[in-house]
Amino acid sequence: MIYNKITENIIGAAIEVYKALGPGLLESAYQECLFYELKAMGYSVIKETTQPIVYKDITLDHGYRIDRLVENKIVAELKTVEKFTDVHTAQILTYMKLGNYPLGLLLNFHTKLLKNGIKRFINNPQ
Numbered sequence: 768m769i770y771n772k773i774t775e776n777i778i779g780a781a782i783e784v785y786k787a788l789g790p791g792l793l794e795s796a797y798q799e800c801l802f803y804e805l806k807a808m809g810y811s812v813i814k815e816t817t818q819p820i821v822y823k824d825i826t827l828d829h830g831y832r833i834d835r836l837v838e839n840k841i842v843a844e845l846k847t848v849e850k851f852t853d854v855h856t857a858q859i860l861t862y863m864k865l866g867n868y869p870l871g872l873l874l875n876f877h878t879k880l881l882k883n884g885i886k887r888f889i890n891n892p893q
Contacts, residue, residue, distance in 0.1 A: 770870050773810070773841055778885060780804035781874050785881040794847045797876045798834055801845065811838050818865050833862050842871035851875060851886060863890040 784800040798814070805812045813836040820827040835843040844859045851873060859871045868890060875884030 770840060773838055774870055774872060774887060776808055776810070777801075777805065777837060777841065777843055777872055778874075780808065781876075781885070782881055785876060788876075790847075790877050790879070792847070792876070794834075794845055794876070797845050797847070797874075801843070801874075802835060805835070805837060812836070813839070818862055820865065831858075831862065831865075833866070836866075836868075840868055840870065842866070842868050844871065844873050846873065846875045846884075847877040848875055849877065851884075856886070856888075859888055860890075863888060 781801055783804055784797055788796065788800065802812055802814055815832045815834065816836050817828070818831045818833055820831075833842050834845050837843055842859060842862050844855070844862070846855060848855070855873055859873050862868070863871045870890070871888040873886040873888070874881075878884035
């Protein structure tokens with residue numbers, strides 16, 4: 768599946784950023800550097816794209832902002848937190864559901880090893 772290769776490359780780019788910067792910076796620094804790395808790989812990446820909320824017959828345009836959307840298919844949410852919480856999981860799953868995106872990555876740059884701060888999610892629409 769092509770999405771698996773893209774997620775591998777996103778994780779590889781995140782590791783590259785983490786190796787260069789280490790933990791302890793603001794989330795926005797990692798967001799910009801990951802954006803740079805993914806663009807250098809030739810991917811289409813959208814920063815802080817809004818995700819409107821559709822409720823019955825209305826659309827709320829002031830929805831949420833997805834940190835990075837790669838190839839218009841994969842949600843990449845970056846965090847700098849002690850540990851992931853249920854709220855972080857709910858956030859990425861909701862973004863994926865609202866946008867009908869097939870995959871999502873939750874990346875926490877506030878870890879000793881970045882591999883311990885990566886969660887991958889699959890959207891299985893009913």
